[in-house]
Amino acid sequence: MARAINRMSARTVQTLAEPGRHADGDGLYLVIDQNGGKRWVFLYRLAGRRREMGLGSLRTISLAKARELANRARTMVAEGEDPVEARQAEAPSPDPAPIPSVPTFAEVAEAFMGERDGGWRNAKHRQQWRTSLMNYAAALREKPVSEVSTSDVLAVLRPIWREKPETASRLRGRIERILDAAKVEGHRQGENPARWRGHLEHTLPKPGKLSRRHHPALPYAEVPAFVAALRTRVAASARALEFIILTAARSGEVRGMRASEVDLDSGLWSVPAERMKAGRQHRVPLSRAALDLLAPRLAVIDRNDFVFANSRGDMLSDMAFKRLNLRVGVEGITTHGFRSSFRDWAGDETDFPREVMEAALAHMVGNEVELAYRRGDALEKRRQLMELWASFVAAENGVPSRKASRSQ
Structure with a gap:
């Protein structure tokens, strides 16, 4: 044997x-x-x-x-x-064999990113890794990876921990993964100095308790009046922003939208994975109002054209929405904030389950086990929810009815 x-x-x-x-x-x-x-x-x-x-x-x-x-x-x-x-x-000489040289943090980081080059969600995600390590972890780059200590990690994180909490938290996680990889390769021993639980959490404030920059949002009760004002304007940016509000989609998802992604017969818009934040295709059920907005535009453009193009036929700029808000007479809000308006309305004014509301925003809710078993995307329940939202957005007086029924 x-x-x-x-x-x-x-x-x-x-x-x-x-x-x-x-x-x-x-x-x-x-x-x-x-x-x-x-x-x-x-x-x-x-x-x-x-x-x-x-x-x-x-x-x-x-x-x-x-x-x-x-x-x-x-x-x-x-x-x-x-x-x-x-x-x-x-080896007759009694001299010991030379100790192999230890790679620097930068060398291990480059090897780590190189091995995952084909597995990044998109080119932007890959660039974010490199940029954050270059800009904020420069002090670690030439240090032998075996010598990176807790004080070294803190020296990198502290200057941005309060000012840029989201960036700092992501940077900490990236440093931790690189040091873990170095340990697996035999270049380090002991605990990871970038570990949060049971280590840095005792020194740095929890990211959740730091002031976060939220996207300023219009209160949902004011959205119908805002949409009514939008409908008086004929610009492509006005139609795109109205569509963003009706679908609770992200700006980039709509600005990059092409005619080939829409199926008017089934009332469905399929956003490809490369344009989604989560890196997976997202199906958006289209309300009657959203279909009425799209139909005349799709009738006069080719399959591969942008649905909401600028005057040159190119993708709209995100700045177009900011200028549009000012022309409509509303300041201090962001395009992304309309997703918050929708979520507040859905939570306050409907009895749909939280999972359906979050699915409408393309958010993944639950732990890995729950996500593995929940393979559907609640499409038909979301279709009902988006019809209710479209009806609310079109309300002349802007006053929502309390706890809208799913059977409505």
Whole structure:
């Protein structure tokens, strides 16, 4: 029967803490000393004698390298040669072997991002990683990754923790992942200095308690009057903003919308994954008001044209909505804020489940297990909700009826 080999994983060798020998298989062992030190040994038998060959510390020899050295020694034993004696003959000098150089934080970061280059959600997400590490973690770049400490991480995070809490929180997570990768590769030992739970949470304020920049939103009771004012204007930006309000979509999703994404017969708009924040396709049920807005535009453009193009046929600028708000006479609100207006209305004025409201906003609600089992997108329930929202938006007096019925 063949011997079991490669029993351990890179993560296992880093997390094992019990003193003693831990077998990887076929003579290769990880030895953990009483003081916590970890080293590799290869045990073999030659000419009736049992021998032990040291392969080096886990600090300098990764699991993959240890397997390579053990396999080389195993071949020598099979040929009747003693690997310990051979090593002594090759290295008569008593000087120890040089310790392999430790990569810098920047080198590990580049390798980490390079290996995931094809798995990023989109080019923007990949660029955000590189930009944040270049701009805010520059002090770590040339430091040997094994020497990055908690004080180093704090020195990077503290200057932006309060001023830019969202950026700082994402940066901390990215540094943590890079240092975890360095540990798996055998370049670090001990706890991760960028870890939040049980570590940095005792030093830095919780991100949720820091002042956050919310998107200023129009109170939902004022939305019907705003839409009525929009309908007096003929610009493409006015129709696009009205459509954004009717669908509770994000600005970029609508500005990049092409005719081929809309199915008027089924009343459905399919937003491709590359234009969605979550990186997955989103189906938007279109209310009668949204369909009435789209139909005349789709009748005069090609499938690949932008539905709401500017005068040159190009995608609208987000600034067009800001200028439009000022012309309508409303200041201090953002386009994104209309999503909040919709969510407040849905929570206050309807009895739809929270999951349906969040699905209408393309938000993913629940933990990984819940999401795995909830494969549907509540399309028909969302269709009812969006019809109610369109009716409210069109209300002449702007006063909503309380707790609108789903069967309405």
